[in-house]
Amino acid sequence: MLIGVIAGLVGLALGTLGVLAFRVSEKQRQFVDVDMEEPSLPKGAAEVLAVVGRAFVVVDAVDGVVRASPAAYAYGLVRGHTVVHKELLDMTAGVRRDGVILEKKLELPRGPLGQGTIIVQVRAAMLGEEYILLLADDRTEITRTEEIRNDFVANVSHELKTPVGAISLLAEALESSADDEQAVRRFAKRMHKESGRLAALVQDIIELSRLQGASVSQGGSAVDINAVIAEAVDRSQLPAESKKIQIVVGEPVDATVFGDRDLLVTALRNLIDNAIRYSPENTKVGVGVRAKDGLIAVSVTDQGEGMTPEDQERVFERFYRVDAARSRHTGGTGLGLSIVKHVASNHGGEVTLWSRPGQGSTFTLRLPEMESQDEPDTPVVKDRAVPERVKERGVHEQGASA
Numbered sequence: 152m153l154i155g156v157i158a159g160l161v162g163l164a165l166g167t168l169g170v171l172a173f174r175v176s177e178k179q180r181q182f183v184d185v186d187m188e189e190p191s192l193p194k195g196a197a198e199v200l201a202v203v204g205r206a207f208v209v210v211d212a213v214d215g216v217v218r219a220s221p222a223a224y225a226y227g228l229v230r231g232h233t234v235v236h237k238e239l240l241d242m243t244a245g246v247r248r249d250g251v252i253l254e255k256k257l258e259l260p261r262g263p264l265g266q267g268t269i270i271v272q273v274r275a276a277m278l279g280e281e282y283i284l285l286l287a288d289d290r291t292e293i294t295r296t297e298e299i300r301n302d303f304v305a306n307v308s309h310e311l312k313t314p315v316g317a318i319s320l321l322a323e324a325l326e327s328s329a330d331d332e333q334a335v336r337r338f339a340k341r342m343h344k345e346s347g348r349l350a351a352l353v354q355d356i357i358e359l360s361r362l363q364g365a366s367v368s369q370g371g372s373a374v375d376i377n378a379v380i381a382e383a384v385d386r387s388q389l390p391a392e393s394k395k396i397q398i399v400v401g402e403p404v405d406a407t408v409f410g411d412r413d414l415l416v417t418a419l420r421n422l423i424d425n426a427i428r429y430s431p432e433n434t435k436v437g438v439g440v441r442a443k444d445g446l447i448a449v450s451v452t453d454q455g456e457g458m459t460p461e462d463q464e465r466v467f468e469r470f471y472r473v474d475a476a477r478s479r480h481t482g483g484t485g486l487g488l489s490i491v492k493h494v495a496s497n498h499g500g501e502v503t504l505w506s507r508p509g510q511g512s513t514f515t516l517r518l519p520e521m522e523s524q525d526e527p528d529t530p531v532v533k534d535r536a537v538p539e540r541v542k543e544r545g546v547h548e549q550g551a552s553a
Contacts, residue, residue, distance in 0.1 A: 214240055234285075395432050503517070
């Protein structure tokens with residue numbers, strides 16, 4: 152009996168020890184499994200990725216995100232632990248299948264909402280034996296700049312072709328009509344007009360190119376805005392007189408801006424010339440200035456036909472013309488308002504437009520004032536000099552800009 156009890160106790164003890172050993176073994180196996188599942192990059196890879204200077208994503212064998220840079224999240228390439236775009240997953244699948252480095256330029260949605268896109272140069276390669284590395288470089292701004300440049304060159308080529316072709320044809324006509332004095336005079340007059348148009352276009356192209364490389368912050372100085380207005384008006388008197396248009400200038404203000412005087416004169420002269428070009432004969436163009444809240448606003452008001460909302464949205468684009476046929480007749484190049492926009496931007500300002508069909512247009516150039524002024528607001532145009540319709544439009548423009 153005693154032997155049976157002892158044997159039972161020994162068996163119980165052995166069973167208890169077996170259970171304890173099994174539990175210890177399970178815990179050890181769990182720790183080992185956790186250590187094995189923890190992703191570890193090849194030695195030195197983390198340090199290199201930290202200083203690579205480009206957005207990166209590291210994925211595992213099932214395309215789960217092991218590591219990603221803040222830029223990758225900012226670009227919208229990664230969300231949580233998932234690669235967002237199918238195009239990137241196709242690249243990882245190709246690298247995994249063929250074992251070769253792939254590089255592509257992709258245009259991808261910027262986020263889940265809206266229509267914004269980002270253009271990235273992506274390079275995919277194996278990282279060790281298990282992981283794949285995606286390197287992404289944001290090329291959005293560079294690509295769009297190249298597109299703008301290519302469009303500009305194409306537009307310039309098209310615009311230059313018209314006057315150059317006209318001059319060539321007129322030269323042939325002159326040569327074949329050497330004995331006809333009236334024909335020679337007529338063709339010579341046309342050649343003079345086309346050569347003037349060509350010269351104006353080339354000058355505007357040179358001016359626009361110079362503006363894009365200008366640094367007002369480094370080469371600027373204090374400029375009296377009243378002197379700028381006076382010079383711009385003086386340069387525009389000849390075309391105004393040819394159409395019997397009176398340029399009416401408002402009261403001066405004691406205001407100074409920091410910038411390039413020549414560029415500011417060019418911008419304002421373009422606004423005045425534009426107003427003259429699209430105004431009927433025997434009308435008035437109003438030019439006024441006021442200073443308020445640290446801004447100087449110079450407005451140019453015409454009594455032309457006005458513009459539709461669709462035209463107003465595009466009027467500052469290069470080579471855009473509201474009426475192309477009329478612009479060719481009046482000698483417009485389509486670059487004047489684009490130059491104004493660049494000048495305003497280079498001086499930390501803006502140019503805005505108020506216009507209604509049948510009620511003319513008001514262009515307003517706003518620039519930061521160099522020094523604060525204590526003078527009261529000055530009207531945009533003198534009441535006694537401009538018709539009531541123009542005054543009302545000027546008041547509307549001031550209210551909209553306040």
